[in-house]
Amino acid sequence: MSQLKNDTFLRALLRQPTEYTPVWLMRQAGRYLPEYCETRKRAGNFMKLCMSPDLATEVTLQPLARFPLDAAILFSDILTVPDAMGLGLYFAEGEGPRFERPLRDEWEVRNLSVPDPMDKLRYVIDAVRQIRVALDGSVPLIGFSGSPFTLACYMIEGSGSSDWSKVKTMLYSRPELLHHILDVNAQAVAAYLNAQIEAGAQAVQIFDSWGGALGHRAYREFSLHYMKQVISLLKREHDGQKVPVIVFTKGGGLWLEAIVESGCDAIGLDWTVDLASARARVGHQVALQGNIDPSTLFGSPAVIAQETCAVLAEYGHGSGHVFNLGHGISQYTNPEHVALLVETVHRESRQYHAQ
Template sequence: MPAPLQNDTFLRACLRQPTDYTPLWLMRQAGRYLPEYNATRTRAGSFMGLATNPDFATEVTLQPLERFPLDAAILFSDILTVPDAMGLGLTFAAGEGPRFARPVRDEAAVAALAVPPPDKLRYVFDAVSAIRRALNGRVPLIGFAGSPWTLACYMVEGAGSDDYRQVKTMLYRRPDLLHRMLAINADAVAAYLNAQIDAGAQAVMVFDSWGGVLEHRAFAEFSLAYTRRVLDQLKRENEGQRVPAIVFTKGGGQWLESIAASGADVVGLDWTCDLGAARRRIDDAVALQGNIDPMVLFSSPEAVAAEARAVLDSFGDPRRPDGRFGGHVFNLGHGINQHTPPEHVAALVEAVHAHSRALRQAG
């Protein structure tokens, strides 16, 4: 049996249950801003050497928890593991980011796609199990995957992109091909997340990193519809507990109501959204995650603390006059920058925990 959870504040906030303070975790919290991560990556020899080795993945997942009193751990992996398992040939060149040897750009390439067998991703599920054991109930473990649309962007472009020309050309010229790819991606992501849940993930997150680059009608048809297809297939209970699902669309604030109605328990917001206004727009129908600008962490510790307090004040007291609760998980509006001073992260964590407790005591 897994060890009992000692700190369930994150899970309670995801499910809009009372909490003593606002829980906090950071997107990319295990990463290059930590010297201990860089030392482990050097030992592993490469990013994929790190991500595909459960022992190394466990080590780096736990590193930020040793430094900061964070309220959740997130699996160390990459969103592109799923298309890699489809046989597209993923590599990470130093300073260049991810690249696929075989981009998917024509009918034959789309026809060859299939949901990968679980064994192709066994290393991820082994890492989830190992991390869960190593946590020993300290905090919950979050699993994750890229959204079907975001995966398609990389699969068609073959790498990151500034203009998404290849994938948007397919969208407008051959929408049938893109829909076929997105359906396969959605079923693959759902199976992948369910296997992470079976291995011990206590919450899961869908990163729709590039949903915000779509035209507003195209977002509903090519991104949100397939994120919903993932959510519709997810296991929502495991070990007798609800498994919350988080959806984060960078640049997606204009579609907040639609994303909130997708079946997600939590909607992540980037820093362009007013958190209090977002809460009012959805009337606490789901919890919200976010949304401080990661660049704030390059200012002084005092400024970091002030900005954190402003985000918490914007959301307000999670207790409502009608007796219900609003859920807030504090996070960055996107991933932490690799040059971030770790001591500024410590200031952020301390400010969030202290000010959110004070807000509840004052209410």
């Protein structure tokens, strides 16, 4: 593998000195880019796009051709893992992800097993290898998975939900069944992320998109506990380099101190969290990633620059900050506004890293 030409992102995650604050964006390869829409149209549908290593590589690199981002993130979907378990993932136009065979009966839960990532998810692992070669050491590659709880939400509901009523019904009426799903998911996520690391992912992120929907005690028992289990099973070094782990719980600002104890290297923050207070709460234990409101990118150039500078000022001086959105970029975002954001981060953050 090529020597990294820009390791700013990895050094920031490990709280090492950097010349500026690195930046990447959740969902940076997506529908806001005309070239992505063209590739997706050529693929035929979203699943075919995900399952083609060639096309996944193409769209992973598209935002890097436009913007001087400090990391690439594998193009895939968090629900490839339950699909590999046999639940039958498909995407209905305008309706988001759905499963043909959601977990409805106890025997279906008991029959769940950990898929071999080199078999059922080989297309993702092949994409990781291909993307690393294509990047040629320009920037690091981020691998990812959904959290055990977030995957369980879709596996039980069968689709997205406004209240996750089926999940919560199981949580409070048959918690042992939910724990069984989560245990299998944790093993599957760890195996999946380890396969990505072995294939070339230089950092990994766990997307806990729905952990914030849980109550205070339930979050620790049903979401954080299983992310901690995943992290304990991960390969933390590969090719002589440390592989940092980022945990992102949307709506998780209340639990930062507990998330620190998961063993992660960095915590992703949504836009509801004040970076200055978050930094004070976690101290020097972990790096922080985030957290401008994605809707800021609908504002005028002056407002985007102003809000970007405000986030940098909130974190303040020193290393350990990776600039990102507080959630994924909207499909309606103007790419020129993204260019402005990245340029502003790179230019204005240098004052906070001066020795």
